[in-house]
Amino acid sequence: MENHQFLFNFISEYTGDILAGVLIAIIPLALLLVYALVAIYGELKIASFIQLKLGPMRTGKWGLLQPVAEVFKLLQKEDITPDGADKPLFNLAPFIIFLGCYAALSVLPLSSHFAPSGLNIGLFFIIAISSLAVLGIVMGGWASNNKYSLIGAMRSVSQIISYEIPAAMCILGVASMAHSLDMNVISAQQQGGFWNWYVLGGPAGISKIWLIPFTVVMFIVYFVTSLAETNRTPFDVPEGESELVAGYHTEYSGMKFAFFYLAEYGNMFVVSAIMTVIFFGGWSSPFGDFLNSPIWQIFWFIAKSMFFVGLQIWLRWTLPRTRVDQLMYLCWKILLPLSMVCFLAMALGGMLY
Amino acid sequence: MENNLENTTNNNKINIEYSQFDSERMRLNAGPQHPSTHGVLRLEVELDGEIVTDIIPHLGYLHRCFEKHCENSNYNQIVPFVDRLDYVSAINNEFPYVMAVEKLAGIEVSEKVQILRAMCAEINRIANHLLAISAFGLDSGAFTPLLFLFREREFALGILEKLSGARLLYNYFCPGGVRYEIYSDFKKDVKVFIDSVRLAMKEMEDLLIFNDIFIKRTEKIGLLPKEVAINFACSGPVARGSGINFDIRKSAPYSSYDKFDFDIPVVEPGKEVVGVSGDCWSRNWVRVKEIEESCKILEQGITLLPDEGSVTDGIPKKLKVPAGEVYCKAENTKGELGFYLVSNGSDKPERVRARATSFVNLAILPSISKGYMFADLIMILGSIDIVLGEVDR
Amino acid sequence: MTIQEIYDLLKIHFNDDIKEITDISNGDSFITVNPANIFDILQFCRDYETLDFDYLTLISGMDSGENLGVVYHLYSMKFKHSIVIKAFVPKESPNIQSVVYLWRAADWHEREAFDLIGVVFDGHPNLIRILCPYDWEGHPLRKDYVTPQEYHGMKVPY
Amino acid sequence: MINYLKNIIKGFSTILVGMKVTFINLFRPNVTVQYPNVHPLVRAGSDKMPDNARNKLNVIIPKCTGCKSCEKACPVNCITIETTKVASIDTEKPLMEDGKKRVFWLSQFDIDFAKCCFCGLCTIACPTSAIVHSTDFEYSCYDRNELLVHFSPFNKEQVAEKKRILAEEVKQKAEKALADKQAAEKAAQEQNITDSKIKSSDDQTSANQNIQNNSN
Numbered sequence A: 001m002e003n004h005q006f007l008f009n010f011i012s013e014y015t016g017d018i019l020a021g022v023l024i025a026i027i028p029l030a031l032l033l034v035y036a037l038v039a040i041y042g043e044l045k046i047a048s049f050i051q052l053k054l055g056p057m058r059t060g061k062w063g064l065l066q067p068v069a070e071v072f073k074l075l076q077k078e079d080i081t082p083d084g085a086d087k088p089l090f091n092l093a094p095f096i097i098f099l100g101c102y103a104a105l106s107v108l109p110l111s112s113h114f115a116p117s118g119l120n121i122g123l124f125f126i127i128a129i130s131s132l133a134v135l136g137i138v139m140g141g142w143a144s145n146n147k148y149s150l151i152g153a154m155r156s157v158s159q160i161i162s163y164e165i166p167a168a169m170c171i172l173g174v175a176s177m178a179h180s181l182d183m184n185v186i187s188a189q190q191q192g193g194f195w196n197w198y199v200l201g202g203p204a205g206i207s208k209i210w211l212i213p214f215t216v217v218m219f220i221v222y223f224v225t226s227l228a229e230t231n232r233t234p235f236d237v238p239e240g241e242s243e244l245v246a247g248y249h250t251e252y253s254g255m256k257f258a259f260f261y262l263a264e265y266g267n268m269f270v271v272s273a274i275m276t277v278i279f280f281g282g283w284s285s286p287f288g289d290f291l292n293s294p295i296w297q298i299f300w301f302i303a304k305s306m307f308f309v310g311l312q313i314w315l316r317w318t319l320p321r322t323r324v325d326q327l328m329y330l331c332w333k334i335l336l337p338l339s340m341v342c343f344l345a346m347a348l349g350g351m352l353y
Numbered sequence B: 001m002e003n004n005l006e007n008t009t010n011n012n013k014i015n016i017e018y019s020q021f022d023s024e025r026m027r028l029n030a031g032p033q034h035p036s037t038h039g040v041l042r043l044e045v046e047l048d049g050e051i052v053t054d055i056i057p058h059l060g061y062l063h064r065c066f067e068k069h070c071e072n073s074n075y076n077q078i079v080p081f082v083d084r085l086d087y088v089s090a091i092n093n094e095f096p097y098v099m100a101v102e103k104l105a106g107i108e109v110s111e112k113v114q115i116l117r118a119m120c121a122e123i124n125r126i127a128n129h130l131l132a133i134s135a136f137g138l139d140s141g142a143f144t145p146l147l148f149l150f151r152e153r154e155f156a157l158g159i160l161e162k163l164s165g166a167r168l169l170y171n172y173f174c175p176g177g178v179r180y181e182i183y184s185d186f187k188k189d190v191k192v193f194i195d196s197v198r199l200a201m202k203e204m205e206d207l208l209i210f211n212d213i214f215i216k217r218t219e220k221i222g223l224l225p226k227e228v229a230i231n232f233a234c235s236g237p238v239a240r241g242s243g244i245n246f247d248i249r250k251s252a253p254y255s256s257y258d259k260f261d262f263d264i265p266v267v268e269p270g271k272e273v274v275g276v277s278g279d280c281w282s283r284n285w286v287r288v289k290e291i292e293e294s295c296k297i298l299e300q301g302i303t304l305l306p307d308e309g310s311v312t313d314g315i316p317k318k319l320k321v322p323a324g325e326v327y328c329k330a331e332n333t334k335g336e337l338g339f340y341l342v343s344n345g346s347d348k349p350e351r352v353r354a355r356a357t358s359f360v361n362l363a364i365l366p367s368i369s370k371g372y373m374f375a376d377l378i379m380i381l382g383s384i385d386i387v388l389g390e391v392d393r
Numbered sequence C: 001m002t003i004q005e006i007y008d009l010l011k012i013h014f015n016d017d018i019k020e021i022t023d024i025s026n027g028d029s030f031i032t033v034n035p036a037n038i039f040d041i042l043q044f045c046r047d048y049e050t051l052d053f054d055y056l057t058l059i060s061g062m063d064s065g066e067n068l069g070v071v072y073h074l075y076s077m078k079f080k081h082s083i084v085i086k087a088f089v090p091k092e093s094p095n096i097q098s099v100v101y102l103w104r105a106a107d108w109h110e111r112e113a114f115d116l117i118g119v120v121f122d123g124h125p126n127l128i129r130i131l132c133p134y135d136w137e138g139h140p141l142r143k144d145y146v147t148p149q150e151y152h153g154m155k156v157p158y
Numbered sequence D: 001m002i003n004y005l006k007n008i009i010k011g012f013s014t015i016l017v018g019m020k021v022t023f024i025n026l027f028r029p030n031v032t033v034q035y036p037n038v039h040p041l042v043r044a045g046s047d048k049m050p051d052n053a054r055n056k057l058n059v060i061i062p063k064c065t066g067c068k069s070c071e072k073a074c075p076v077n078c079i080t081i082e083t084t085k086v087a088s089i090d091t092e093k094p095l096m097e098d099g100k101k102r103v104f105w106l107s108q109f110d111i112d113f114a115k116c117c118f119c120g121l122c123t124i125a126c127p128t129s130a131i132v133h134s135t136d137f138e139y140s141c142y143d144r145n146e147l148l149v150h151f152s153p154f155n156k157e158q159v160a161e162k163k164r165i166l167a168e169e170v171k172q173k174a175e176k177a178l179a180d181k182q183a184a185e186k187a188a189q190e191q192n193i194t195d196s197k198i199k200s201s202d203d204q205t206s207a208n209q210n211i212q213n214n215s216n
Helices: A002-014 A017-050 A064-077 A085-107 A123-128 A132-143 A145-177 A184-188 A205-231 A252-281 A294-316 A326-353 B001-009 B068-072 B075-084 B090-105 B112-141 B143-163 B186-207 B210-216 B226-231 B237-241 B281-303 B359-361 B366-367 B374-384 B388-392 C003-017 C035-047 C108-117 D002-026 D070-075 D121-125 D156-215
Strands: B024-030 B042-048 B052-059 B326-333 B335-343 B351-355 C018-022 C030-033 C056-063 C066-077 C082-090 C095-097 C118-124 D057-059 D079-085 D104-112 D131-135 D148-150
Touching: A002 D121, A017 A064, A017 A085, A017 A252, A017 A294, A017 D002, A064 A252, A064 B281, A085 A132, A085 A252, A123 A132, A123 A145, A123 A184, A123 A252, A132 A145, A132 A252, A145 A184, A145 A252, A145 A326, A145 B024, A184 A252, A205 A252, A205 A294, A205 A326, A252 A294, A294 B374, A294 D002, B042 B374, B052 B366, B068 B075, B068 B351, B075 B090, B075 B351, B075 D121, B090 B112, B090 B326, B090 B335, B112 B143, B112 B186, B112 B281, B112 B374, B112 C035, B143 B186, B143 D002, B186 B281, B186 D002, B210 B281, B210 B374, B210 D002, B210 D148, B226 B237, B237 B374, B237 D057, B281 B374, B335 B359, B335 C056, B335 C066, B351 B359, B351 C003, B351 C056, B359 B374, B359 B388, B359 C108, B366 B374, C003 C018, C003 C030, C003 C035, C030 C035, C035 C066, C035 C082, C035 C095, C056 C108, C056 D079, C082 C095, C082 D104, D057 D104, D070 D079, D070 D121, D079 D156, D121 D131
Parallel strands: C030 C082, C095 C118
Antiparallel strands: B024 B042, B042 B052, B326 B335, B335 B351, C018 C030, C056 C066, C066 C082, D057 D131, D079 D104, D104 D148
């Protein structure tokens, strides 16, 4: 799997290392921005269809340009900084959150031949870098000089830090089965059909069947924690609009709010992509070698990730919000024990196969 | 004397213990502009971390001088003002007022009008409860139930619009009858409406009411014991959720309610479906069951409502109200709504005093929400189901 | 119990404080009582075995010309009977005892009566305005009330 | 322990049930109406606006007698009516729609829709159904003054003209009455002239005295 530097080498052959680096860096950014537009549109439309309405219909055919219009609206809005706010922190916060989400994209292997950075400790890097979002949230919430923001930020910190533990357990479980932290390697191991995916016990023949319940539970645990880590319903207590108006981004407007918005959708993609990589075979085709060329791999990767983004959106428009203490109860008393049991089983599986 | 007051306030059991550490308290202004105060209610909340330690409601942001207005208007002109008290159940507001005027003026109302009035009130009650349940879901963070139930509410408003010409503030009842004749397809529409509401409520039970997250958010929250509820003069679903079997439609049947066969859903201690008697879930559950009971009344109303006869004949050309005073009450969607009407024989009333249900029910909020979390406070407020138009009048 | 029976019962216990029944043919008859002893009378109404008025429906203040009236509508959950009790206080000293300690429901009703009519309820723990702004002047539901032209620089009659 | 697992399974299953409900609704037809594109009269639950729908008020001036019943019935005082009597010398002699003679010009008939609460009491009070609710509900505007609708058929000059005619008539009538009175007085004087001839000299002296007093 030395091929992941293929694109870099290919471009630098014609341009030079620095320019190639910039180009390679732009690809995830472009991906993120395009994805955000699609996700926002998808969220609006799915929400509307569930709620028996049509959603945006005015901007373009079927309202397709609605996210673009929203971006332009946010761009020309006045950028307000509250009087009592801590200005440097207040201005910095949205960018730090966005940074966390963007940096995480750099290690996602979109295809066997393309990962922006072929880090061999990719999973570890993602766990580390996604914790950065907490910093941005607490900075934004505290600097806003608003009590709602402060409560929202405090809730968010306790929530995200707690949920990192079961999330890390899930990732560790898969890592112990794959004997690797390199996302590209993990993806490659799951090639050859969906029965090789780690959600179904990994690539180990028929004898792995006893592992399937544990891996499925592990996947559910990771899915729940991923919802919590991205502050999505039913765990959107930091921004629960019925209690805290808008939580930590109450005071933000204009482009800075757009960054919060973008980061939220970006984080949704990142956690979905991790889920895809560690449980659903990453870029590998679900049908063995069928449609498994590097270009198709990009399609499979994005399709799988978008499926989970859609699942998150679907859940959001179904469920009520939990309370803070129930959220903590769920994390420490349900998800953590479950993930530990599953981790033990998966570690055993890792030793056996 | 002072001990007595303390006893009544501390009757409710607080199930979340106060924080052991006496940390710095934060005073938070929830409202007047807040997504979940159901209008312009300002709650001055003292928080210890997330736990509510004190709460002071500030009312009056929507005070429209209803009682003062009434003193300067004649009896017919008050009906539109009465509509605007509890604007989501306007017909139910008109009911006691019109009955009070009829009682004072000695107007007899025909049976057809009585049954039609009861049916209108029940359609309106369903419309109100649909909003209350869905808005309660919205308080808990579920947005979809709101729009699901609004579809059914739209049916209800459509029927009432065809009857009265207006969608929200009807001005439909008047002393002696109702303003407009019944349209031809009324019974058919009501039938379709009942079926659609029943289907929607079944769906809603799956989607929201028996959802585990929703149950966890609402059970054992905002406990209102029976004695406290009576002491605070709570009525309607708030009282029935606490196990008080009190419904004016049964205890003192007015209009044509003695002709209908229906039950009063009460969550008595020991007979709860989920949670305990007097919590938020029970209050909401009473509303859910009441929709079913209202459907029953409507079904009977379809058969009872005579086809012949006019509903506008009984309206007196000139309304003469002799001197006297009366307190007339009816079961509004939120509880007991009464009008204390004092007449001095002229065409304008001397004094109109409204016993606003939401006003009385809201008074329990400070004493039942202490010790719960801030998120629970929102749920408790939602479960009381207030309309600020009625609180502030 | 009918209002006459209640009146007789009250008369036995409070003789002079209970003034008279005003019969109203087309509405609710009411009993007028002496405002000085209102707390004891209402406490008796609440606690006496055959009365058991545990449910305070409404307290309303009213301006009856020379006096201010306070009207108590009581209801009994157990016996399902109701009673209207009125007490008149002079406008110069509109003081009457608060019944918050009997029914907590009286709390906001009394605040409202104080706000709009100007009846002062002695012993009320927090007798401040409730519907009007806290610094509003005058009691709007009095018959002799004149609407102020201005409130904090805003024109009042629009 | 069993309870613990039961709770987890219960929570999980109720969530799945909820998701099933939303998934089914995903494929249901929408119930909303694209308002400006599709006319809202096509609405869920009612296919057209009912006959007694209470929207913007309309005044049919040929029917209006100017009795001001609606003004009195309005609970929010949004109707302002001012009438001018039809002068008999007015060349314009209109008839009401039902053929009766018009008694009042509607020199002012304003409805302030910013205040109107659409209660419909004015339409009930009107004896000739001149004020009715129309089906027009799309009349939002940018300026509050535009909501003050003048229904009077006259502009200011015409009102002034009508007032002038009425004043003229009143004046003419007054003059006529004065002339009649003077004529009557004259006739009376002529009749009495013989009776009062003797007294007149005394009267004149007293009048002279009065004048002197005044000048002093």
